[in-house]
Amino acid sequence: MRQIRFDGTFEAWRAEARHCLLAGLAPDEVVWLDGPGDRTGDLFGAAADDLPAQPGASFRIPRELPALLQLAARFRCEARWSLLYRVLWRASRGDRSALLAGDPDGSLLQRRAKAVRRELHHLHAFVRFRPLGEPAKHFVAWHEPAHDVLELAIEHFARRMGGTPWMIATPQAAALWDGRRAALVSPCPPTWRALAQTAADPDEALWLAYYRSIFNPARANREALLKGLPARFWKDLPEGTAICELLVGARNGDRRTGQAAALVGRAGRRIGREARGLAAGQGEVSVRESPDRRR
Amino acid sequence: MQLIDKLSILADAAKYDASCASSGAPRRSSKGRSGLGSTSGMGICHSFTPDGRCVSLLKILLTNFCLYDCQYCINRRSSDVPRARFTPEEVVRLTLDFYRRNLVSGLFLSSGIIRSADYTMEQLVRVARLLREEHEFRGYIHLKTIPDADPLLIAEAGRHADRLSVNVELPTEQGLLRLAPEKRARSIRQAMGVIRTGEQQAQQEPRGATFAPAGQSTQMIIGADASDDGTILRTAETLYDGFRLRRVYYSAFSPIPQSPRMLAQQPPPLLREHRLYQADFLLRGYGFRAGELLPDNGNLALDIDPKLAWALANRALFPVDLNRAEPALIARVPGIGVLNARRLAELRRERRLRYADLQRLRCAVEKAAPFVITQDYRPRQATLESAVLRQRLRDGSAQLELW
Incomplete structure (x- = not known):
C-alpha cells in the first residue's frame, strides 16, 4: 500500500x-x-x-x-x-x-x-449580480456551488458582461473580472465575501413584480419547480421569498384564473370598436374606466 | 403610471405565451468590446416560477391595448383588464437592467395590435433596433411577428432578432373563424412563409446579414376549442414540414377573468398538454409520423405515454434484440431514449449487452422490459396481452394531480 x-x-x-x-x-x-x-x-x-x-x-x-x-x-x-x-x-x-x-x-x-x-449550468443561471455604486459601475454576486466549478464559469461571464467589471464570491474562492483580465482568488478574502453578501439592489422590486406577474397560478406545479430550481438556491435569490407566498396563494384560490394576484379585481378598460388609434400615441393612459372591484 | 405598475400588467398579459427558449442563437461575445451580452447556442433558465416554467427571457408585451377580439385572449378588446403601454426606451432599460443582474438572457417582445399591423410591427422592430444598434446588445431577442405586417418590416425584424414567431393559435381554420374573427389562417401562414424565405436567403449567403438564426416557432392553444389531438399533431406536422419550424408550443388554455361562455371553464388540461409535448418530441427527434401515433384521429391516451401506446399497438415488432437491432429501432423501445440508444450501440461494440446495462444507463427498465432481448434476458411478458401490459405500465394517476 x-x-x-x-x-x-x-x-x-x-x-x-x-x-x-x-x-x-x-x-x-x-x-x-x-x-x-x-x-x-x-x-x-x-x-x-x-x-x-x-x-x-x-x-x-x-x-x-x-x-x-x-x-x-x-x-x-x-x-x-x-x-x-x-x-x-x-x-x-x-x-x-x-x-x-x-x-x-x-x-x-x-x-x-x-x-x-x-452545477456549472446552475452557476451560469442562478448567480445574481447586485450593483455597487450610483450609477452602477461594478456588479457583485454571492453563490454557493456544490462542486468546484467557479473557475469554469469565468469565461462565460467575461463574454456576457463585456467591459463591465464583476466579482463572484463563493465559500471557497472568488472570481474577478476587471473588464479586461480575469483572476481566481482562493480562498475568498473575508472582505470580498462581506461585500458580496451585503450588497443591496434598489431595483429589486422590479424583478419581483415581474416574477409575480409571469407566474400563472392556474398552473401551479411544485414538483416541476423543485426539479428546475432546487430549494438550496432559494436563499440567495431575490425571488426566493416570493416562491412560498405564490404557492400558498395558488392553493387558496388564486388558481381560478391565470391572472396575477395583484391585478385580480383591478379597474379595467374595455376598448370600443371605434377606438382605433386610441391606444397609440400616449404613453400614459388612464385605466380607471371601470369601478375598482377590489373595494 | 409607474414603470413597476406597467411591468406588472404587461408581464401578466404576456404569460400565456408558453415559449421562453433562449437556445439556437449563434455564438456572440462582448469580451474585450463595448456593448453587453453573449449567446452560446445553449439556452439558460435563470429562474423557475412556481408553475414549474422556466424564466429565460424578459417576456412582456409592448402594450396590451388591442383592437382584436380573440375570445381566448385576456387582452381582447372586450376584456375588462387594466391596460398599459411601455415606451420603447422603457423596454430597453428593463432588458439591460435585468440582463446585467443575470436575471434573464434576453428579451421576448410581443404586443397587442394597435392602429394597424404595420404600425405595431414597426414598434416592435424599433425596440430591437435600439437594443442592437444603440446599446450594442448581443443577448437573445425573440420578436413576435404580426401577421399582415409588411414583409419589409419582417425582414428588418429578422436582421435584429434571433427568433421570430407567429402564433397559429388554433389548429383549424374553422376554430380561428369562430374564436378569433380578425385573424386569418392564410395571413398567418403567409407570414411564416416570409420568415422561411428570409432564412433560406440568409443560408445561401453565409457572409451576408443573418436572419433569425434561431429560426421560427409557433404556439397552439389546447382545450379552447374542440379539436382533438390527432388534428393538433397533424397541423404541427404540416408546419414542421412546410416551414421548418424549430418548435411548436402547446399552451393549455387557462381560464381567464370573465371568460366568454363559448370557452372551457375548467382548469387547464395540463396532462393533455404534457402528452402532446411528448408526441411532438417523437415527431421531431425520433422520426415518428403523426399518422403512426394516432392512426385514426382522436386523442392521445392520458394514462400511458405516446411511445408506449405505439409499442403496444405494434407488438409484432417486439421484443427487439438490443445486440442486433438498428439504433433507430432501439430508440423506439419504450423507456429507452435516443441518447441511451446511441450509448447502447457504442457499448455493444466493446461487448455483448446485458440486462444490467439498461439499469446502469438509467433507462426506464420497467417500461422497457417487456420489449427487449439482451444476452441474459428474454421477456416473459412477451406473450402477455397488450391490454394487461397497459394496466401494469400505466403512469400513477396521481402524477400530475393538481390539488
Whole structure:
C-alpha cells in the first residue's frame, strides 16, 4: 500500500498518477491524500516521483480521457481521486469500456462529470449580480456551488458582461473580472465575501413584480419547480421569498384564473370598436374606466 | 403610471405565451468590446416560477391595448383588464437592467395590435433596433411577428432578432373563424412563409446579414376549442414540414377573468398538454409520423405515454434484440431514449449487452422490459396481452394531480 500526498489540484494529481502508472501500481495499492501536508518526511504519505518506473514502461490512453477526468475531479466527494485512478489504470491497459456509461466505473465517472456540468449550468443561471455604486459601475454576486466549478464559469461571464467589471464570491474562492483580465482568488478574502453578501439592489422590486406577474397560478406545479430550481438556491435569490407566498396563494384560490394576484379585481378598460388609434400615441393612459372591484 | 405598475400588467398579459427558449442563437461575445451580452447556442433558465416554467427571457408585451377580439385572449378588446403601454426606451432599460443582474438572457417582445399591423410591427422592430444598434446588445431577442405586417418590416425584424414567431393559435381554420374573427389562417401562414424565405436567403449567403438564426416557432392553444389531438399533431406536422419550424408550443388554455361562455371553464388540461409535448418530441427527434401515433384521429391516451401506446399497438415488432437491432429501432423501445440508444450501440461494440446495462444507463427498465432481448434476458411478458401490459405500465394517476 502506497500513500500519495499531493496538493489537491488536478495538475498535481495527474503528475503523480503518471508516476504510479509507470511504476505499475494497481488501483488497490494506492491511497490518495489531498490537502496540505509536509511533502518531505511525512508520516502519512509521500510524493510518487521516487517510484522506480518499470523498465520500458509506457502507456496510451484514449484522447478524450484527460478532459473527462479533469471534469470529474471537480466533483466534491470523499473518494474523488481513487475512481479517477481506477479508470485511468483500466484505460491504460486497453479497457475502453472503463469510460462508458454502461460500465460500473464508467457510469460513476460519467455521472460525476454530468453533475459537474449541471452545477456549472446552475452557476451560469442562478448567480445574481447586485450593483455597487450610483450609477452602477461594478456588479457583485454571492453563490454557493456544490462542486468546484467557479473557475469554469469565468469565461462565460467575461463574454456576457463585456467591459463591465464583476466579482463572484463563493465559500471557497472568488472570481474577478476587471473588464479586461480575469483572476481566481482562493480562498475568498473575508472582505470580498462581506461585500458580496451585503450588497443591496434598489431595483429589486422590479424583478419581483415581474416574477409575480409571469407566474400563472392556474398552473401551479411544485414538483416541476423543485426539479428546475432546487430549494438550496432559494436563499440567495431575490425571488426566493416570493416562491412560498405564490404557492400558498395558488392553493387558496388564486388558481381560478391565470391572472396575477395583484391585478385580480383591478379597474379595467374595455376598448370600443371605434377606438382605433386610441391606444397609440400616449404613453400614459388612464385605466380607471371601470369601478375598482377590489373595494 | 409607474414603470413597476406597467411591468406588472404587461408581464401578466404576456404569460400565456408558453415559449421562453433562449437556445439556437449563434455564438456572440462582448469580451474585450463595448456593448453587453453573449449567446452560446445553449439556452439558460435563470429562474423557475412556481408553475414549474422556466424564466429565460424578459417576456412582456409592448402594450396590451388591442383592437382584436380573440375570445381566448385576456387582452381582447372586450376584456375588462387594466391596460398599459411601455415606451420603447422603457423596454430597453428593463432588458439591460435585468440582463446585467443575470436575471434573464434576453428579451421576448410581443404586443397587442394597435392602429394597424404595420404600425405595431414597426414598434416592435424599433425596440430591437435600439437594443442592437444603440446599446450594442448581443443577448437573445425573440420578436413576435404580426401577421399582415409588411414583409419589409419582417425582414428588418429578422436582421435584429434571433427568433421570430407567429402564433397559429388554433389548429383549424374553422376554430380561428369562430374564436378569433380578425385573424386569418392564410395571413398567418403567409407570414411564416416570409420568415422561411428570409432564412433560406440568409443560408445561401453565409457572409451576408443573418436572419433569425434561431429560426421560427409557433404556439397552439389546447382545450379552447374542440379539436382533438390527432388534428393538433397533424397541423404541427404540416408546419414542421412546410416551414421548418424549430418548435411548436402547446399552451393549455387557462381560464381567464370573465371568460366568454363559448370557452372551457375548467382548469387547464395540463396532462393533455404534457402528452402532446411528448408526441411532438417523437415527431421531431425520433422520426415518428403523426399518422403512426394516432392512426385514426382522436386523442392521445392520458394514462400511458405516446411511445408506449405505439409499442403496444405494434407488438409484432417486439421484443427487439438490443445486440442486433438498428439504433433507430432501439430508440423506439419504450423507456429507452435516443441518447441511451446511441450509448447502447457504442457499448455493444466493446461487448455483448446485458440486462444490467439498461439499469446502469438509467433507462426506464420497467417500461422497457417487456420489449427487449439482451444476452441474459428474454421477456416473459412477451406473450402477455397488450391490454394487461397497459394496466401494469400505466403512469400513477396521481402524477400530475393538481390539488
